[in-house]
Amino acid sequence: MAMIGEANGADMRTISLIHVTRIITVVTIMPFYFRFFEGKTIVTTFLNNASIAPLGGTEAIILLSCGFSGLALGKFLRIPAYPLVGPMVASLVVHLLGFSHSAPPTQLIAAAQIIIGISIGCRLSGLTFSTIHWTLLAGLGASLMMTCAALFAAVGFAQFLEVDSYALMLALAPGGVSEMGLIALSLGVSIAYVSSMQIIRIFMIVIASPLVFHLVMRRHK
Numbered sequence: 001m002a003m004i005g006e007a008n009g010a011d012m013r014t015i016s017l018i019h020v021t022r023i024i025t026v027v028t029i030m031p032f033y034f035r036f037f038e039g040k041t042i043v044t045t046f047l048n049n050a051s052i053a054p055l056g057g058t059e060a061i062i063l064l065s066c067g068f069s070g071l072a073l074g075k076f077l078r079i080p081a082y083p084l085v086g087p088m089v090a091s092l093v094v095h096l097l098g099f100s101h102s103a104p105p106t107q108l109i110a111a112a113q114i115i116i117g118i119s120i121g122c123r124l125s126g127l128t129f130s131t132i133h134w135t136l137l138a139g140l141g142a143s144l145m146m147t148c149a150a151l152f153a154a155v156g157f158a159q160f161l162e163v164d165s166y167a168l169m170l171a172l173a174p175g176g177v178s179e180m181g182l183i184a185l186s187l188g189v190s191i192a193y194v195s196s197m198q199i200i201r202i203f204m205i206v207i208a209s210p211l212v213f214h215l216v217m218r219r220h221k
Helices: 002-007 012-036 059-074 082-098 106-122 129-161 165-172 176-188 191-220
Strands: none
Touching: 002 012, 002 191, 012 129, 012 165, 012 176, 059 082, 082 191, 129 165, 165 176, 165 191, 176 191
């Protein structure tokens, strides 16, 4: 969203602050809700990666090819946020077709997240609380509304859809894939379901946001 916003002339610092507020709010609310309203305890545990094949030379080449080919194709097709969406779609196709069963090393993913966090954090230099408090309040308000909507939707539709209500809550919550996946792991609900729904949510937002933005801007001209 930061990349899409910057590409459309938005203030990246504002976008980053709102999304940081969103993540913190959701990650705080969900365990609190499960503990005090559902009587569940979020425990610390570790993900078993036994189902993920070790990353060998061939698998590494396949994943690198997904990255470079997805990047090039996404740029050629002018896909919104193509550095992210292009490789993601390429990796999705390769894994669904069974050509690869591996994931990048955890250390590499952590390093990438650190680099992204630092690059976004550097753009917030010079800000003070007196200049950003309204942005933080806007992010908090939006996060609370989205989280409440997700919880109400999950309670209302879980039985109709014949899915676990806890899994549906985490699947619809406006949090991150890793964050909601870890909470799902702690609750013993389907990580695959929660992660898949979160990825679909992110993918739809990344694709739809630029289209909605241009539509709204066109109507205001």
